[in-house]
């Protein structure tokens with residue numbers, strides 16, 4: 001009976017009640033968001049084991065911060081902001097010794113009719129490790145923004161809410177990530193053909 | 195050419211229909227006459243769908259993850 005009632009509540013109502021200590025409401029939020037958060041963590045960390053640990057950490061943070069959540073605002077961007085901040089911070093720590101910064105300046109436009117059609121390259125590598133590697137080369141912030149945007153199929157307005165940036169900045173980050181991925185692929189292809 | 199430099203950074207917002215109406219009209223009319231920007235838009239769409247395909251590969255957590263999470267929340271609130 002309780003279950004049915006909880007299942008009919010909106011995220012925002014669940015979060016408000018969970019903040020008051022109703023654990024069944026938190027459990028319902030967990031069941032709604034467990035898999036999306038896990039998928040984000042999986043794409044960020046690259047391993048299932050890490051993803052499970054990260055997911056756990058994220059939900060502990062979400063739970064501990066419920067008191068600060070304002071139920072008049074949408075729950076999902078609030079949750080993803082916590083997840084995004086966590087993901088970026090863990091990657092930064094992980095990479096702090098080995099990470100090589102890819103310069104932000106290097107933003108060649110999508111070249112028309114380049115010698116190897118980079119789109120074909122991308123399609124060829126689609127199911128391969130190469131895309132995962134290219135995603136890993138992105139800075140933590142770009143990587144996280146790209147993953148959330150691609151996984152959740154959200155608008156840039158919503159992404160801006162999550163990243164706590166204006167809409168144009170959110171779109172610019174995704175665009176920069178996409179351009180960098182394409183450039184990475186063109187490099188990979190050059191190496192293969194030489 | 196100058197218009198291309200204005201249009202290309204906005205193609206992502208244009209393709210997700212998140213530009214203002216006036217910008218949208220400007221881009222649409224530019225695209226009709228500019229092969230370069232048409233190709234840029236085409237490539238952008240292909241890259242986007244490739245990335246979205248890649249991201250969406252089905253992975254799910256173990257069933258006991260919920261239990262682990264609730265357990266660690268319980269432990270956390272006991273110690274504080």
Ligand SMILES: [Zn+2]
Pocket residue numbers: 197198199201224228229230231232
């Ligand atoms: Zn043009």
